[in-house]
Amino acid sequence: MSLIRGKMPAVWQAKWIDPELKHDKKQRQPSSVLRRAFTAKAAEDAVLYITCHGLYTACLNGERVGDFVLAPGVDDYKKRLQVQAYDVSALLREGENELTVTLGDGWYRGNNGIDGSHNLSGDDLALLCQLEADGEVLLCSDESWEASQEGPVRRNDMELGEVYDARMEEIAGWHGVRAKNYGFAKLVPTGSVPIREKERFEGKLFTTPNGETVIDFGQNLAGYTELRVTAKAGQTLTLWHGETLDENGNFTQSNYDPGTRNKNGGIPQKLTYICKDGLNVWKPQFCIFGFRYAKLETDVDLSDAVFTSIAVYSDMAQTGFFECGNADVNRLYENSLWSMRSNFCDIPTDCPTRERAGWTGDAAAFAPTAVYLMDCYPVLRKWLAECRLAQGKDGKIANIAPANNVTGIIGRIIKGSAGWGDACVIVPWVLYETYGDKTILEENYDMMRRWLAFCEKRAKKTRRENRKNPYRSYLVDTGFHFGEWLEPDVSSMDAMRQNMTKGSPEVATAYYYRSASLLSKIAAILGKDGDAEKYAQIAEGAKKAYRLALTKDGAIESERQCAYVRPVAFGLLEGNEAKAAADALDALVQKNAYHLNTGFLSTPFLCSVLADHGHTDTAYKLLLQDTCPSWLYAVKKGATTIWETWDGVREDGTVHDSLNHYSYGAITGWLFSGVCGIRFSEGKLEICPKPDLSLRFAKAEWRSPVGTIKSAWRYEDDRLIFDFSSPIPATVELPNGESFTIEAGEAHHEVLL
Numbered sequence: 001m002s003l004i005r006g007k008m009p010a011v012w013q014a015k016w017i018d019p020e021l022k023h024d025k026k027q028r029q030p031s032s033v034l035r036r037a038f039t040a041k042a043a044e045d046a047v048l049y050i051t052c053h054g055l056y057t058a059c060l061n062g063e064r065v066g067d068f069v070l071a072p073g074v075d076d077y078k079k080r081l082q083v084q085a086y087d088v089s090a091l092l093r094e095g096e097n098e099l100t101v102t103l104g105d106g107w108y109r110g111n112n113g114i115d116g117s118h119n120l121s122g123d124d125l126a127l128l129c130q131l132e133a134d135g136e137v138l139l140c141s142d143e144s145w146e147a148s149q150e151g152p153v154r155r156n157d158m159e160l161g162e163v164y165d166a167r168m169e170e171i172a173g174w175h176g177v178r179a180k181n182y183g184f185a186k187l188v189p190t191g192s193v194p195i196r197e198k199e200r201f202e203g204k205l206f207t208t209p210n211g212e213t214v215i216d217f218g219q220n221l222a223g224y225t226e227l228r229v230t231a232k233a234g235q236t237l238t239l240w241h242g243e244t245l246d247e248n249g250n251f252t253q254s255n256y257d258p259g260t261r262n263k264n265g266g267i268p269q270k271l272t273y274i275c276k277d278g279l280n281v282w283k284p285q286f287c288i289f290g291f292r293y294a295k296l297e298t299d300v301d302l303s304d305a306v307f308t309s310i311a312v313y314s315d316m317a318q319t320g321f322f323e324c325g326n327a328d329v330n331r332l333y334e335n336s337l338w339s340m341r342s343n344f345c346d347i348p349t350d351c352p353t354r355e356r357a358g359w360t361g362d363a364a365a366f367a368p369t370a371v372y373l374m375d376c377y378p379v380l381r382k383w384l385a386e387c388r389l390a391q392g393k394d395g396k397i398a399n400i401a402p403a404n405n406v407t408g409i410i411g412r413i414i415k416g417s418a419g420w421g422d423a424c425v426i427v428p429w430v431l432y433e434t435y436g437d438k439t440i441l442e443e444n445y446d447m448m449r450r451w452l453a454f455c456e457k458r459a460k461k462t463r464r465e466n467r468k469n470p471y472r473s474y475l476v477d478t479g480f481h482f483g484e485w486l487e488p489d490v491s492s493m494d495a496m497r498q499n500m501t502k503g504s505p506e507v508a509t510a511y512y513y514r515s516a517s518l519l520s521k522i523a524a525i526l527g528k529d530g531d532a533e534k535y536a537q538i539a540e541g542a543k544k545a546y547r548l549a550l551t552k553d554g555a556i557e558s559e560r561q562c563a564y565v566r567p568v569a570f571g572l573l574e575g576n577e578a579k580a581a582a583d584a585l586d587a588l589v590q591k592n593a594y595h596l597n598t599g600f601l602s603t604p605f606l607c608s609v610l611a612d613h614g615h616t617d618t619a620y621k622l623l624l625q626d627t628c629p630s631w632l633y634a635v636k637k638g639a640t641t642i643w644e645t646w647d648g649v650r651e652d653g654t655v656h657d658s659l660n661h662y663s664y665g666a667i668t669g670w671l672f673s674g675v676c677g678i679r680f681s682e683g684k685l686e687i688c689p690k691p692d693l694s695l696r697f698a699k700a701e702w703r704s705p706v707g708t709i710k711s712a713w714r715y716e717d718d719r720l721i722f723d724f725s726s727p728i729p730a731t732v733e734l735p736n737g738e739s740f741t742i743e744a745g746e747a748h749h750e751v752l753l
Contacts, residue, residue, distance in 0.1 A: 003066055007085040008189040009049050014130040014140035016180040019103065019147030023123045028105070031153035031286065032125055033171055035100040036145045042094040043133035050129040051083040051187065053122060055106035055286050058129070060091040060099050068194040069312050070158075070288060073346040074107045076402035077121040079389045082190045083128075092133065099139065101127055104156040104286025111159045113404035114355050116267070118157075120404065126180055128187075146174045156286040159356070161241075161270035166280055167233055192382035193315040195346055197223070203294070203307040208250045213296045215239075217309035220292040220641040220660055222342035222352035224271070226283035228306040231275035237298040239307075241269035241291035243353065243660060247653025251295040255648065255655040256353040267353060275300065288312055290342060290352030290660050292640065313341045314379045319703040320372040322671050325696030328635045329623065329671070335635065336665030337373055339642040340366075343662050344376060347383040347402070351644065351658035357400045358383060361482065362663050364423035365604050367430040369669030370662075372678075372702055377435050380427055384440075387424050388447045395454030397421035397447075399482075416454065417482045418508035419601045424451050425515040429522065433681045435705050441522050448519050449531070455512050456538065463503060469548050474541035476508035477549075483507050484562045484599035488629035488646045492599075506550050506563060507601065513542035514570045546572050556581055561588050562602035568613070569605035582613030594621040595629055604666035608674050611690045616735070619674070620692040623667070631667055676700035676711040677733075685730040687711050691720060699723075715753075722749040 019032035048065055050058055051072045058065040065086050072082045103125045104110075111118045131139040150173035155163040203215035203225075215225075220243055227237060246252040257266040269289040273282055294307070322333045343349045347358045348366070363383065370376045383401065390398035396416040415421075428444045431437075458479050462472040469475055481504035483495050516539035523531035546567070547554060554577035556564055564585035568578045589596070589610070598606050607619040626632035629646035637649045644661035672678050675698050677689035683706070691698065691713045699712035707727025714721050724732065724747045733739045736751055 002087050003068060003190065003194050004047065004085040004087060006189050006191055007047070007049075008083050008187065009130050009132065012128075012130065012184050013137050014128055015142045016126045016128050016182040017141045017143070017145055017177040018124055018126050018180050019177050020125055020149065021175065025119055025123045028155055028157070030149045031151060031156050032103045032147050032149055033100060033151040034103070034127055034145050034147045034177065035098060035174075036139060036141075037096065037098045038139050039095060040092055040097050040133060040138055043089060043092055045135070046087070046089045046092040046131065046133040046138070048086045048088045048099075048129065048131050049083055050086070050101070050127075051081055052101075052103055052128065053077070053124055053126040053182075054108045055104040056101050056127065057285050058099065058101045060088055061093060061097055063091050065091065066194070067196055069197055070106065070195050070286075070345070073190070073192070073195065074402065076386060076389050077108055079186055080188055080385070081186050083187050084190050088131070099129070099131065101129065102151065102153065102285065103127060104153065106158060106286060107404075110157040111267075113357055113400075116159070117404075124180075126182060128182075143177060143179050145177050147177050148173045148175065153285065156284070158287050159267050159269070160287075161268060161272070161289075162284040162287050163272040164282060164284070165274040166276035166282065167274060169276070192346065192378040195312060196315045197310050197312055198315075198341070199311040201309045203309060205296070205302065205307075208245070209248055210250045212251055214245075214251050215294045215296055215307050217292055217294070218640070219309070219338065220290070220342070220639075221309060221311045221338060222288055222290050222345060222660070223310045223312040224284050224287060224289055225294055226281070226308045226310055227273060228279070228281045228308075229275070229300050229302070230279050230304055231277075231300045233275060233277045235275045235298070235300045237271075237273045237275070237296065237300055239271040240295040241271075241289040242293050242295070243291055243658075244649065244655050245293065246655060251293055252655065256290070256351070256658050269353070283310065288345065288352065290658075311341060312345065314344045314346055316344060316374040316376050316379065317703075318373065319375050320672060321701040322668070322676070322699070324671075324675070324698040326624065326694070328626065328632045329695065331635045332631055333668050333671060335639055335641050336369070336662065336668035338640060339660055339662035339665050340370060340373055342641060342660050344370075344374070344379050346379070347386060348379065350663075351661050353660070354658055357404050358386060358402060359400055359420070360387065360397060360423035361399065361417065361420035361485070361600065362661070364419065364426045365600060365663050366666050367427045368604070369666045371430060371434040372669055372672045377431055380431060381440060381443075384424070384427060384444055384447075388444065391424075391447055391450060395450035395452075397424050397451050414480050416458075417480060418476065418504065418511040420482065421451055421455075422511045422515045424448055425518050425522075429518050432522075432525075436683055438525060441526055445522065445526060448515070448522065452515060452519055452535065452538070455515065459512060459542075466505070466549060469545060471541055471545035471548060474509070474512070474538065475505060475545040475549055476512045477503040477505035479503070479508070481508050482600075484560075484601050486645060487560070487562070487599035488597055490599070506546075507566070509542055509546045509550070510566050510570055510572060513539050513546060513572060516542060517571070543572055554580075556584065559588070561585060561592075561596060561606065562598045564588070565598060565602040565605050565609050568609045569602070579613050582609055582615060586610060586615040586618050589618055589622060594618070594625050595627070596622055596625075597629070600663060603664060604669065607667065607670045611674050616690045616692060619690075620694050624694060631664065671698070672700050672702060676713070678702050678709055678711050680704055680706075680709070685709065685726060685728055686733065687724055687726070687730050688733045689713050689722065690735060691715070718753050720751045720753055722751070723747070724749075
């Protein structure tokens, strides 16, 4: 029953079929069940090709086909729809067979995105499937099928939840289906990995101060709850899922539920299960929640009840493993890993609760870390295809891909933000650096080129105050930009309004330089020498424009840490200017009592900029800071994932915003590239560890595309001991200035302190 990636029928003989007797844009309908009995001969090679409008689960002779959860996955369905191919040879039997398919609303017509819109792709449900055995078409979806809306799934929605009546599992009310001419042009074979059920956590019941029964699963995750209870027919269990408890220790959903949705019922993440007599074991099919806790309302005897949370995410192997002598840092690493798991569900999303959106800026910020933690190439490659589809005719990159809020202002107007749109260059480059496959550059080159053309055109529009800059045609000071975003002591909405009226030249010009310089490298790799020269010239112009408008002969004057981090990290400064900027950054961090004040875009580079320019001690003090704002503040507050904002749970216990955003977890990349020093790019490996006594020891293992790389150090009496292992030759640079080359294999080195 394995999924076969990259395969579709040579010819579609099947028809699209609609199981519903009517469509109602306002009224939700029960889930549809479709079935078809057929006769077959024994077959050695049987493949089921299937997709739908909505979500599907398929069963052949009562057995689930595959384990792809939330299939067929998320796309801009008006432009692209994935088809799955399953090897069903083991399920097909000689003689009588029956294929049944249950359809849910899913991303297609369920509640989605920032404003909770539904029917984004249509108000219908439809099935397309074709079963082939030993190369012959055995069964197709067509008018001979029958359907019913009298099955047990009475209501379903990705965000709102599911209502299931176990008393209706013997389905009645079968009727005919209608053939539809939806065509096959937008169909593509699945090229990514499936979404699957992964880790499981058994919950513990407790009573909150306000008398409610709540289940604690111990881990914030994206997934759903499985229940196991003995009950009487008609008894009901209702589960409301949330990420945290409030300041009084009571269940709450207030941190992620946007006020604009409250009048429409908010985002309840609610399961309602109506029992049958005896043992009931159930989990939903067509929803996914972000949660650690579930509030339980029921009249069922819970003495033998078991509730289990099931993590659901794209089936990516973990590749990065880290441990050190500080338990809080180890928890920070785990939190980052869990936020990645929670938000890589067919595409990279911002959070599994409120928006579930493929924000480009989030992916760009986190991609260099993601490639250490998990084998995410298939998911990011698939998502980049969505970015290509979402790109405007003018080259502007949508801030969200695929679009999931077409009725909202962000979906219609606010696009092309610097740092967000640049994901179309940054993410392919990170994947190429790590995996070494030029295909990712070739697939996305036209998107990158068109984005740079848009940026080039935007740069030529210059605000009055900057028109004396001789490089003004390379200065990006117009257009919409989120800017640094989510700085801890700055109102992001105020900053965004200011950016809309005054531009964001520091951020936008820096990213113009960054994308142009990367695209010059990419063009050269692809043998496009003319383009390589063109983008190198643009990068040089953007650097000069930046330096003239935003520095004083290379010196930076700002109280914001991001103003130093970005130009150093991107290479916008010359000679000793980078060291001077890093020194000034170090002074700012010390002045801020070793607290960061960076936001969304520059935080990933903060510790590396400091450590790589002689301030490793300050980088570690930032890493180990545990009062707000800091990475470990959340850990001290009991976080099991990365928060959207630095103070998601305030000192007084009040909660706000998502508690499961991976972006600030980008610091975990520095644990690999900085603390343990594993730096791999385009097939070449450097190991440059930056140890500090505050951790006592650290060890990282990265199962890279070229094999397993290990780097470890520990303090022992008067010695600093290093152990390395590499599948390829590597250059090692130690903090004391020693450097040497190790061949493939293991190496041991000791330094006297």
